[in-house]
Amino acid sequence: MSDPFDNDNSGRLLAEERDGDNAPALSVSELSASLKRMVETNFGHVRLRGEISGYKRAASGHVYLTLKDENACIDAVIWKGPASQIPFRPEDGIEVIATGRLTTYPGRSKYQIVIERLELAGEGALMMLLERLKAKLGAEGLFDPARKVPLPFLPRVIGVVTSPTGAVIRDILHRLEDRCPTRVIVWPVLVQGEGAAAQVAAAVNGFDLLPDGGPVPRPDLVIVARGGGSIEDLWAFNEEAVVRAVAGCSIPIISAVGHETDTTLCDYAADVRAPTPTAAAEIAVPVRADLIAHLGQQRLRMIRAANRYRERGAERLQALARLLPKPAQLLDPQRQRTDELGERLRRGLAHRLSDARGELARAGGALRPVLLTHRIARDRDRLERLWRLAQSLHPDKPLSRGYAKVEKRGGGVVTTAAEARAAGALTLHFGDGAIDARVERAGGKAYDPAKTEQPKLL
Known part of the structure; x- marks a missing residue:
């Protein structure tokens, strides 16, 4: 019978890694980080439709809320920057479309949506189409506030894209004349109906393509204008071509489409939105x-x-001049200080001189003549002994006792018979002088090194 405790399913007191185990234990932080990466990778951009619940704005400016429908809910957060750009006032119970990204909050083991844009959820196919187009273009950054440029303070030339026969152009020209007369160039277009969007986009692009210094002055500011109407009447200014032209124009643009309550995608893409065409003229120039x-x-x-x-x-300056002391008042303490230092210097020199004299007297006492005499005599005896030793060690000293020093004629001491035979001519040094000698063999003949007879030294 097998051991009931010896199997993979049995409980263990201590955890251990086993061969073939491909699922090592993760820490809570590692699991949370993995979940966070997976959620943010797969849900980096989402749009949610739901009802606001638990709306709360923190003191930091961040907004916390919950989006819910009849079956589920999800927590949401809007950071301070995007929260300040919400175009309406959020309240509980309002149905909205939230655009953002999903992320996790490891501190509470939950996921949430970080909302980057919050919009009202309109009804109807037209509004749904508008929202989808708005979301698409917004995702591309066409409505990004960072793309917008400030308007010129006093433009020299203003370009106007509008109908040449309507009341809009007259209102703009009259308001500019009243406030600050400025040169205006009108690019006539259709403002509604078929082909209107293409004409408006072409006009905006045409102004943008005008070169500086050309025959037609390049505008410093462009106004895209139209009077009020229904959403269908204003739809040309929601078309993608118009929005892209306005967003891509390098010239600052004021959008003045419709009345105060009308809003088009052109307004979002423009650098500034004016509630009416007349207001656009007022924004364009000062009085x-x-x-x-x-x-x-x-x-x-x-x-x-x-x-x-x-x-x-x-x-x-006058007040400070009265407070300044007189030069004498500033110098008197320094003069007194100088006198004191002079006195201290004289006393110090005298004291130093006295100390030097005492040191000299003590040194002079140590230099008595009798001490120097004894030291000189001792050193003389020692020198004489060293001199006698050196004389006894002189190499010429033995010459006085009958010895001779043998050298080659060319120089160099000879110490062996072989060296003498090889040299032939020698110089012998005695105690009373030196004589030259020649190495010969017995019988008075000159020594022949080739002979084997032994020479004798004369």
Whole structure:
């Protein structure tokens, strides 16, 4: 019978890795991180339709809420930046379409949607088409606030894209004339119906393609304008071609389509949206009279400020001059300090001289003549002993005792008979002088190295 505790399903007190086990234990943090990566990878961009519940704006500016329908709910967060750009005021019970990304919150083991854009959920096929197109273009960044550029303060040339026969162009021209006369170039287009979108897009692109310094002046600002109407009447300004042209134009654009309550995708793509065409003219240019008056006021303020600054500076200078001490008052303490230091210097020099004299007297006492005499005598005896030793070790000293030093004629001491035979001619040094000698064999004949007879030294 097998051991009931010896199987893979039995309970173990200690966990251990086994051969073939391809599922190692994960930490809670590792599992949370893996889930977070999987969720964010697969749901990096989602759009949810739901009802707002539990809406709450934190003190930091972030918004926390829940999106729900009849069967489920999901927590959501809108960070401060996107929350400040919501075009309406969110409330509980409002049905919205939220665009964002899914992520996880490991601290509470839950997932949530980070909302980047929150929109009202309209009804009807037309509104659904509008929302889908808006989401598509928005996802491409055409409505991104970072793409928008500021309007010129005082444009020299303004281009207007609108119908040349409607009341819109007259309202714009009259308002510009009243505020600040400016050169206007009108690009006539259809503003509704078939072909209107293509004409509006072509006009915006045409203004953008005008070169600087060409025969037709390039506008500093473009106004796209149309009067009010139904959503069907304004639909040309929701077309993708128009929105892309407005978003891609390098010239700042004001969108003035419809009345205050009308909103088109062109408004989102433009740099500035005006509630009406007349308001667009007011936004485009300042009031010339106000500018002149403002400049006059600024000039007077500048003169008064300069005079006031000069007067106050003179007053401060006089006040400071009264507070400044006299030069004598500044120098008197330093003079006194100099006198004190001079006295201390003289006393210090005298004290130092006295110390030096004492040191000299002590050193002089150690240099008595008798001590020097004894040391000189001791050193003389030692030197004489060393000299006698050196003389006894002199190589010529044995010569006085009957020895001779043998050298070659060319120089060099000879110490062996073989060296003498090889040299032939020698110099012998005695105690009283030196004589030259020649190596010969017995019988008075010169020594022949080839002979084997032994020479004798004479």
